[in-house]
Structure formats: structure tokens, C-alpha cells
Amino acid sequence: MNKNLQAAKYVFFDWFSALLTWTLFYLYRKVNEDPHIFQHWNAIFDDRKFWLGIIFIPLFWLMLYVMAGSYRRIYRKARLKELGQTFITVLIGVIFLFFVLILDDQVHDYRDYYESFVVLFSLQFGITYFFRLILTTRTVRKVHRGEIGxxxxxxxxxxxxxxxxxxxxxxxxxxxxxxxxxxxxxxxxxxxxxxxxxxxxxxxxxxxxxxxxxxxxxxxxxxxxxxxxxxxxxxxxxxxxxxxxxxxxxxxxxxxxxxxxxxxxxxxxxxSPDLMPAWQQYLKRIIDIFASSMVLIFLSPLYLFTAIGVKLSSPGPVLFRQERIGFHGKPFYMYKFRSMYVDAEKDGPQLSSKDDPRITPFGKVIRKYRLDEIPQFFTVLKGQMSLVGPRPERQYYIDQIMEKAPHYRLLLKVKPGITSWGQVKYGYASTIDEMVERLKYDLLYLENMSLSMDFKIMIYTVLIILQGRGK
Known part of the structure; x- marks a missing residue:
């Protein structure tokens, strides 16, 4: 049972389908413009757009199929599921190509747009699913006969x-x-x-x-x-x-x-081991990169203001670095603007509380509005964190949490986040018991993980920041 070879078959036929579709669609468009186009083939093969399409359009489709999870669990495909997944993915891809490449073409009337859309969708869906159906049917039959297990x-x-x-x-x-x-x-x-x-x-x-x-x-x-x-x-x-x-x-x-x-x-x-559909996982990462980049660009004056405030509030470095446990239990360094006096943990790890004397006066302000968290957007860009996900903890506290709630390990199945459902409901935990209580909201997040849930949590986080209700 060679999974790589089976996946390669799907990739090749998807690439070939996209290549064939673009060629046929291009010819269809040319015939619409000039019914006698076949009398002078050079006009087609001398066109730069034709060759650019031959190279880049199939690559676009392969990238879209990867994002949709088409090549995951390659031996567990079902024909009806394949039909639905192919239909939706092709529809999204055709809409994108139509608005990016075709909408600015010269046409006689708007019926040409509708006809072009239907032709492109029909070709791409029909040819792609035809080859996928053959491959999937052969695989399903081998599974049913016990040849693949x-x-x-x-x-x-x-x-x-x-x-x-x-x-x-x-x-x-x-x-x-x-x-x-x-x-x-x-x-x-x-x-x-x-x-x-x-x-x-x-x-x-x-x-x-x-x-x-x-x-x-x-x-x-x-x-x-x-x-x-x-x-x-x-x-x-x-x-x-x-x-x-x-x-x-x-x-x-x-x-x-x-x-x-x-x-x-x-x-x-x-x-299923997959908490989110593959396409949502890829889109979540794209949103992480885009949003973090925008925050780093547009909030750069706020970064400067916070950095100056930290430096003037007390002696010590502007940034605070601490090791946390992330995705699959891998340690990473999380950075924040320093909100406590230097050597705040000289007597060992301690959780912060509401009236913690270790917090500087300026530190109370930036904690209230979560400004201490904004350097973490760099960590999101690096891929060690996400915008939304369970808050990462230190191994010292994870060991204590695990004694009371061993299911904490489930949180390590996803990347930690700057904000989370538990963070929105609870804020900073000041005791192990509060950490355990906050845990149930993070577990609920895992059970309901989706892009819509991420957006809800981000909206509530923004409201908390604007209202200064962070703690």
C-alpha cells in the first residue's frame, strides 16, 4: 500500500485535468471571438496568455486542492464525498479565476460572461471528477475486497x-x-x-x-x-x-x-484526528499571517509608545522572554512587553494576581488593555502561535494542572493562541484551580473549532481591549 504513489496519481490527473480544461476553454473563447480561428493556428500558439495559463493555471488548481485537503487520507476516499468536495472546490476556484482573469475581457454582451462561467465550471468539474471517480472507484473496490487494509x-x-x-x-x-x-x-x-x-x-x-x-x-x-x-x-x-x-x-x-x-x-x-477541515486550517494560517502583518504595520506607533513607557517606568529590558509549551508539546519562547519589575520571580515561578506588587504602574495599564501581548504577533508570523488558540503555559504549571486535569494534554493538539475562549471568559488565571476552570472553555473550543468560532473570540477580545476590561 504505497500512499505516496496513490497521492501522486491524484496530483498528476488533477494537473492534467486543469491543463486540458484551460486549453479547451481558451479555444472556446477564441472561437467566440473569431469563428475562423482554426484557419490560422499561429494566432493561438503565439499568444502569451495561452502559455502563461498552461503553466500557472494548473499550479493554482493544485494549490487549491491541497488547501481543500484533497490529498489527505488518500485511501479513505468515498465517491459521494469526493463529488461534493470537488464541486465546492471547483466552484470557489472558478469564481476566483473568473473575477481575476476573465471579467476584464472584451465581450459583446453580458450573456458571454454567464456562458463563459458555465463552460469553465463544467469543463473543470467534469474532467477533474471523471479522473477522480476512476481512481476512487478502483481504490474503494480494493478496500471492499480486502486488498487494501x-x-x-x-x-x-x-x-x-x-x-x-x-x-x-x-x-x-x-x-x-x-x-x-x-x-x-x-x-x-x-x-x-x-x-x-x-x-x-x-x-x-x-x-x-x-x-x-x-x-x-x-x-x-x-x-x-x-x-x-x-x-x-x-x-x-x-x-x-x-x-x-x-x-x-x-x-x-x-x-x-x-x-x-x-x-x-x-x-x-x-x-477524527482532524479538529478542522483542511481548507479551514490553511485559511486560518493565511488569516494569522495577514492579520499579524497588518497589526505590526499599523500599530507600529503603539509599539513605540509602549516600549518607551516600559523603559521609563522601571529599570530593565523592554521585552520579557519566557519559555512556554506549544504545539505537540514543543517548547518555544513567548515575548511580551515587560509589565513587572526585574527579578519578579527570583523566588521561583509565581502566577500574577489582581493587586500583584510585582506589576509596575505602567504594567497595570498595558495589562488592562492587553498591550503587553502585542509582541506575540511576531511569534504568530513565525508559526509558533496562532491568533486564536488555548493560552500556552509553562511546563512548571502544566505539571500541576495535569495532576488535577490530565485532559489538559488535549490542548497540545493545536497551536496556542494570543487569545482564547478561556482568556475571554477568565482573563489571567491567578491560581492552579482557576487554570483548571479556564481549561473547560479551551476544551469546548477544541470541540467547536472553526473559523466562525475564531472570529467570535477575536471580536469579543477586541471589545474587552477597547473597554479596558483585561485583567
């Missing part, structure tokens, strides 16, 4: 695990699960699953097992008496890029959380 482990060792195992291997059409073993939750003398699959270890060893066995899918099939461990299991899998599926209880079916893509497959609740 995904290394899968079952978490569970008794009745539920055994039932789900039999249900999956006896499916009329294969779902592609290639079972490599099972993992237990509670230790017992005998495991029913040992009659069917090799025992791989305890769920606390999941990260090691996933890496060693190259696992792509995990099915949680624990007993009712083991339900208290499901949160810990998901936390253990936080760093693993795997699809998690859970056997549903009756209440899950009643609340509509059980979704299936194929009527022949066993119904399971799927927990």
Missing part, C-alpha cells in the same frame, strides 16, 4: 470487543480493517479476545503500540464497567494521528451521534 487495534478484551470483532470481519463488504491485536483496560486472568487476536498490552502503552504496529485506526469496545476509562484512553491517543471509533450505546443512537458512511458497515461513532 488499515492496521487496526481493538481496545477491549471481553464480550463487547469480541462482538464488534466478529461483526466487522463478517461484514458483507470489507471496511478495510486489518486487525493486528487487542489492548486491555482492566487486568484479568483470561481475555476472551486472546482466542482471536494477539495481546499487545495495556491501554497505558497505546502510544508505543500505535507506533510499533503502524496503527491507523483504533476501535474502543470496552465493557460498561470500564466506561470510566474512556476519557483516559482518548487522552492517551492524543498524540497519535489515528482515527478513533467507539461502539455506541443506546443513548448515542437516540441523540443522533452515530453516523455511518456505508449501509453494510458496522455502526460506530467516529472521532
Amino acid at each position: 488499515f492496521n487496526t487495534i481493538i481496545i477491549g478484551s471481553n464480550g463487547n470487543a469480541e462482538n464488534i470483532y466478529h461483526s466487522i470481519i463478517n461484514q458483507e463488504i470489507s471496511s478495510g480493517n486489518k486487525f493486528v491485536g487487542f489492548v486491555n483496560v482492566h487486568d484479568r486472568k483470561n481475555f476472551k479476545m486472546s482466542r482471536h487476536l494477539p495481546y499487545l498490552g495495556n491501554y497505558r502503552e497505546l502510544n508505543r503500540i500505535v507506533q510499533e504496529k503502524e496503527v491507523e485506526e483504533v476501535i474502543i469496545a470496552i465493557e460498561r464497567s470500564e466506561k470510566d476509562t474512556i476519557q483516559r484512553i482518548i487522552i492517551e491517543l492524543e498524540e497519535a494521528n489515528v482515527i478513533i471509533k467507539v461502539i455506541p450505546m443506546l443513548q448515542d443512537i437516540m441523540f443522533g451521534t452515530v453516523k455511518v458512511d456505508n449501509v453494510f458497515h458496522t455502526p460506530l461513532i467516529e472521532i
